[in-house]
Amino acid sequence: MADLSVNFAGIKSPNPFWLASAPPTNMGSMVERAFDAGWGGAVWKTLGEPIRNVCSRLAAIDLGPQRMIGLNNIELITDRSLDVNLKEIRECKRKYPKHALIVSLMVESRREAWHDIVRQVEDTGADGVELNFGCPHGMSERGMGAAMGQVPEYTSMVTEWVKEASSLPVIVKLTPNVTNIVPPGRAAVKGGADAISLINTINSVMGVNLDTLVPHPNVGGMAAHGGYCGPAVKPIALNMVSELARDREVGVPISGIGGISTWRDAAEFLLLGATTVQVCTAVMHYGYRIVEDMIDGLSNYLDDKGFASVHDIIGRSVERVTDWGNLDLNYKTVARIDHSKCIQCNLCHIACEDGAHQCIPLVQMNGTRFPVVDEAECVGCNLCYLVCPSPGCISMVRLDDGSHPQTWRELSSKQPETMTGD
Amino acid sequence: MSVTHETPITFEQIERNFREIAPPLTEAEAVMEANRCVYCYDAPCTRACPTHIDVPSFIKKIASGNLTGSARVIFDANPIGATCARVCPVDVLCEGACVEKTLMDKPIEIGRLQRYATDAATSRGRELFKAGVSNGKSVGIVGSGPAGLSCATYLARLGYDVTIYERKELPGGLDTYGMASLGELETSHDAVFLGVGLGATARLGIPGEGLEGVYDALDFIERIKTREWASVPIGHTVAVVGAGNTAIDAVTQARRLGAERVLMIYRRSAREMPAYQYEYELAKQDAVEFWWQTAPVEIVADATGSRVASLRCVRMELGEPDASGRRSTQPVAGTEFDIQVDMVVKALGQQKRLDLFGQISGVELDAAGRVRVDKGTMQTGNPKFFAGGDCVNGGREAVDASQMGKLAAQGIHFALTGERVELAGAKIVSPKTSGLH
Ligand SMILES: Cc1cc2nc3c(=O)[nH]c(=O)nc-3n(C[C@H](O)[C@H](O)[C@H](O)COP(=O)(O)OP(=O)(O)OC[C@H]3O[C@@H](n4cnc5c(N)ncnc54)[C@H](O)[C@@H]3O)c2cc1C
Ligand SMILES: Cc1cc2nc3c(=O)[nH]c(=O)nc-3n(C[C@H](O)[C@H](O)[C@H](O)COP(=O)(O)O)c2cc1C
Ligand code: SF4
Ligand code: SF4
Ligand code: SF4
Numbered sequence: 001m002a003d004l005s006v007n008f009a010g011i012k013s014p015n016p017f018w019l020a021s022a023p024p025t026n027m028g029s030m031v032e033r034a035f036d037a038g039w040g041g042a043v044w045k046t047l048g049e050p051i052r053n054v055c056s057r058l059a060a061i062d063l064g065p066q067r068m069i070g071l072n073n074i075e076l077i078t079d080r081s082l083d084v085n086l087k088e089i090r091e092c093k094r095k096y097p098k099h100a101l102i103v104s105l106m107v108e109s110r111r112e113a114w115h116d117i118v119r120q121v122e123d124t125g126a127d128g129v130e131l132n133f134g135c136p137h138g139m140s141e142r143g144m145g146a147a148m149g150q151v152p153e154y155t156s157m158v159t160e161w162v163k164e165a166s167s168l169p170v171i172v173k174l175t176p177n178v179t180n181i182v183p184p185g186r187a188a189v190k191g192g193a194d195a196i197s198l199i200n201t202i203n204s205v206m207g208v209n210l211d212t213l214v215p216h217p218n219v220g221g222m223a224a225h226g227g228y229c230g231p232a233v234k235p236i237a238l239n240m241v242s243e244l245a246r247d248r249e250v251g252v253p254i255s256g257i258g259g260i261s262t263w264r265d266a267a268e269f270l271l272l273g274a275t276t277v278q279v280c281t282a283v284m285h286y287g288y289r290i291v292e293d294m295i296d297g298l299s300n301y302l303d304d305k306g307f308a309s310v311h312d313i314i315g316r317s318v319e320r321v322t323d324w325g326n327l328d329l330n331y332k333t334v335a336r337i338d339h340s341k342c343i344q345c346n347l348c349h350i351a352c353e354d355g356a357h358q359c360i361p362l363v364q365m366n367g368t369r370f371p372v373v374d375e376a377e378c379v380g381c382n383l384c385y386l387v388c389p390s391p392g393c394i395s396m397v398r399l400d401d402g403s404h405p406q407t408w409r410e411l412s413s414k415q416p417e418t419m420t421g422d
Numbered sequence: 423m424s425v426t427h428e429t430p431i432t433f434e435q436i437e438r439n440f441r442e443i444a445p446p447l448t449e450a451e452a453v454m455e456a457n458r459c460v461y462c463y464d465a466p467c468t469r470a471c472p473t474h475i476d477v478p479s480f481i482k483k484i485a486s487g488n489l490t491g492s493a494r495v496i497f498d499a500n501p502i503g504a505t506c507a508r509v510c511p512v513d514v515l516c517e518g519a520c521v522e523k524t525l526m527d528k529p530i531e532i533g534r535l536q537r538y539a540t541d542a543a544t545s546r547g548r549e550l551f552k553a554g555v556s557n558g559k560s561v562g563i564v565g566s567g568p569a570g571l572s573c574a575t576y577l578a579r580l581g582y583d584v585t586i587y588e589r590k591e592l593p594g595g596l597d598t599y600g601m602a603s604l605g606e607l608e609t610s611h612d613a614v615f616l617g618v619g620l621g622a623t624a625r626l627g628i629p630g631e632g633l634e635g636v637y638d639a640l641d642f643i644e645r646i647k648t649r650e651w652a653s654v655p656i657g658h659t660v661a662v663v664g665a666g667n668t669a670i671d672a673v674t675q676a677r678r679l680g681a682e683r684v685l686m687i688y689r690r691s692a693r694e695m696p697a698y699q700y701e702y703e704l705a706k707q708d709a710v711e712f713w714w715q716t717a718p719v720e721i722v723a724d725a726t727g728s729r730v731a732s733l734r735c736v737r738m739e740l741g742e743p744d745a746s747g748r749r750s751t752q753p754v755a756g757t758e759f760d761i762q763v764d765m766v767v768k769a770l771g772q773q774k775r776l777d778l779f780g781q782i783s784g785v786e787l788d789a790a791g792r793v794r795v796d797k798g799t800m801q802t803g804n805p806k807f808f809a810g811g812d813c814v815n816g817g818r819e820a821v822d823a824s825q826m827g828k829l830a831a832q833g834i835h836f837a838l839t840g841e842r843v844e845l846a847g848a849k850i851v852s853p854k855t856s857g858l859h
Contacts, residue, residue: 344521345460347460347463389521
């Protein structure tokens with residue numbers, strides 16, 4: 001059986017599955033139950049000056065029968081006193097010495113305030129701290145959370161303050177509410193961060209109640225934007241993780257967060273450069289028990305693929321991500337339809353007709369109409385393959401005409417005029 | 423119909439037995455099922471529906487919570503869509519063609535979704551269509567079955583002054599006039615639509631047909647629809663003569679009414695039976711006894727001479743297939759035998775309305791007694807008369823009659839105004855298919 005244990009910037013964890021700082025890590029009894037269920041680590045619900053929350057706080061987006069493909073919250077940091085939290089952290093770490101226990105922090109932008117809280121945390125025996133520079137609502141209006149993470153200079157400065165006061169590994173949790181994730185990532189490293197975690201939630205308005213005309217979630221007839229998370233944000237998170245994993249100046253371990261619900265999601269984050277993953281929404285949806293299949297599935301996957309340890313796949317797909325300009329313009333694939341599996345829904349036809357390149361005519365064959373790809377016209381966009389509901393029916397096959405790979409970058413270095421791509 | 427039998431089971435039990443086989447979908451079920459539909463393009467279900475309801479469109483409107491719009495899509499193509507949702511043989515129509523049946527043998531429950539949408543719209547009572555601005559022309563509709571109602575609905579939407587003539591009293595307070603004199607109609611309307619259906623059940627033509635305990639399947643089924651169980655006849659042993667869908671209806675109903683033994687008597691073999699396969703399966707599940715290649719020769723009375731006591735039958739031999747492919751039948755001499763029964767239901771199929779059509783000059787019938795019409799416009803040999811439904815196709819489904827009513831409405835509109843309208847689902851508009859390959 002493959003070795004799932006990881007060493008994340010000096011923090012040891014029996015597996016790469018951590019709970020993200022959120023309601024599932026609100027207090028000691030919860031974190032202890034999570035560890036019993038199999039979670040390798042937990043990032044405690046963000047500590048700071050206790051706040052008052054509003055009611056209600058959550059809203060979600062459903063897709064057909066699938067509930068909560070995206071979740072949004074306007075909850076703030078912990079509403080429990082610092083003393084109670086610290087006491088429970090100490091007990092929890094004592095009971096679970098082999099698990100990774102990280103404490104998330106957010107205090108006002110004052111050096112002493114950060115020094116004070118980080119010293120208290122270190123005293124509990126916790127394994128590390130995570131600086132919450134990501135909360136996009138409420139806290140940011142008070143100059144904390146995303147207000148920090150959106151300004152690289154602040155990110156560096158606060159990270160330095162924390163490093164001054166503690167020898168604990170420091171993880172900086174980044175906000176995705178920036179146009180480019182690389183500058184904040186570099187700023188954290190410049191400030192001395194031992195690791196980076198991302199993404200925090202994305203600014204969002206979840207929808208509007210069509211009867212009351214009030215957006216969700218309704219707080220006494222009013223609403224405010226919140227932070228978006230859950231399965232729907234996974235692609236955004238994967239992009240940001242891979243961007244930082246590719247960046248030579250970053251070079252610290254990454255804890256991947258955003259839409260992870262299964263071992264498959266986790267494996268993708270690991271392949272794109274994450275050393276650990278953090279989960280919130282999926283646990284809020286189904287409970288701690290989901291970690292069982294995450295562990296089991298990842299372990300079976302590693303065994304099936306012949307990897308001895310989870311470290312063997314970390315970052316393995318990073319080299320497969322490049323800039324568009326380095327892609328081979330001569331690489332050609334076309335769609336091919338296996339008519340024995342075709343159920344004649346004609347979705348490929350209408351998708352190609354109205355959304356692609358009009359190259360799947362319906363053709364009468366032995367009295368039945370079948371979609372047939374005109375390979376000469378097919379641009380290999382994948383759309384039909386994506387919409388086909390019958391498994392294995394449409395495949396994308398490579399057409400190798402023997403031409404040499406050629407990238408846009410190579411081409412444009414030969415021809416001076418500008419070329420545009422999208 | 424005098425009722426002389428006691429049901430072997432209680433009325434409560436009967437009520438339970440007759441509860442609809444497929445109960446209505448709950449909101450959660452409907453939304454879940456609607457989301458399962460893949461939203462086919464040029465969908466096979468729509469092609470398979472005789473009225474060509476845009477099935478993916480109405481289903482996706484259920485999924486989006488637009489039930490008014492969903493019902494409008496249904497009724498636009500089929501004015502009796504709520505009825506069809508309950509009575510259509512969906513296994514051989516829309517659901518039989520559904521790609522989810524092909525993919526995983528689990529078609530989308532189109533019929534029940536259709537019922538969900540139409541029930542929801544009906545209970546909201548929101549008007550879905552408006553009568554058109556009057557064009558001053560009047561059309562008489564004879565018969566308020568599926569064909570007549572469909573034709574009347576479309577004509578009213580097009581602005582016609584529509585009068586429905588129905589010889590029976592109709593529940594639901596539909597404004598109808600009685601039995602029509604066809605001659606008068608010809609002068610009082612600009613056009614007349616005939617949706618008169620079929621006639622009474624054919625006679626067996628054997629001795630004893632008038633005995634107490636012998637019933638016409640249509641009367642029997644109609645009586646059950648009233649749900650007044652005290653007035654529904656039922657015996658301990660019931661013989662149903664015939665093997666069409668009406669016969670199947672009769673045997674399964676008799677079973678639910680509590681008959682202990684139900685026999686189906688048919689002179690040909692299972693292979694020739696006209697009933698749908700799934701109807702046959704239904705009857706088999708109801709533990710009906712099938713007496714194939716058996717024909718009744720006499721209904722024998724009891725000692726009083728007035729009540730049925732047994733059915734005398736003879737074995738039949740099947741000969742070579744005739745031109746239509748059906749095999750001839752021949753009684754086997756000396757094979758007569760009696761079956762003790764206390765109720766006989768005649769389900770031989772309905773006769774054609776030859777009498778009626780004889781009254782109208784120009785209206786022609788084919789050899790099978792069906793009204794001859796132009797397939798596109800439903801116009802008969804008399805240009806003022808149009809026809810559709812069972813009287814034209816010889817007896818099919820309600821949905822077929824509804825479609826014919828729609829085509830007739832288009833035909834009448836064209837005949838009276840010269841304008842061609844295309845009503846929803848009048849025909850399938852297919853994407854171009856390529857002739858290559
Ligand atoms: C036992 C049985 C079970 C069936 N089960 C199903 C089923 O499950 N699903 C299904 O889709 N179909 C079923 N059908 C078939 C379906 O009922 C018919 O196809 C459909 O009713 C035909 O519609 P129509 O409008 O042509 O005629 P009908 O529905 O027969 O309507 C004709 C109307 O015209 C009236 N009428 C006749 N003559 C005159 C006159 N001179 N003046 C005024 N009014 C007149 C009649 O009273 C009647 O109301 C069944 C039929 C039978 C007999
Ligand atoms: C294949 C593809 C190509 C796109 N190209 C462009 C583009 O050329 N210009 C542009 O402004 N947006 C482009 N977009 C973005 C869309 O306009 C739109 O902003 C985005 O898809 C979000 O909308 P959606 O969630 O409804 O898809 C493209 C989207 C897709 C899927
Ligand atoms: S890959 Fe794209 S262009 Fe080619 S057939 Fe499919 S949809 Fe059309
Ligand atoms: S989408 Fe797939 S199943 Fe549907 S018609 Fe096209 S090839 Fe066939
Ligand atoms: S065939 Fe089935 S899946 Fe396709 S549109 Fe019709 S109901 Fe939906």
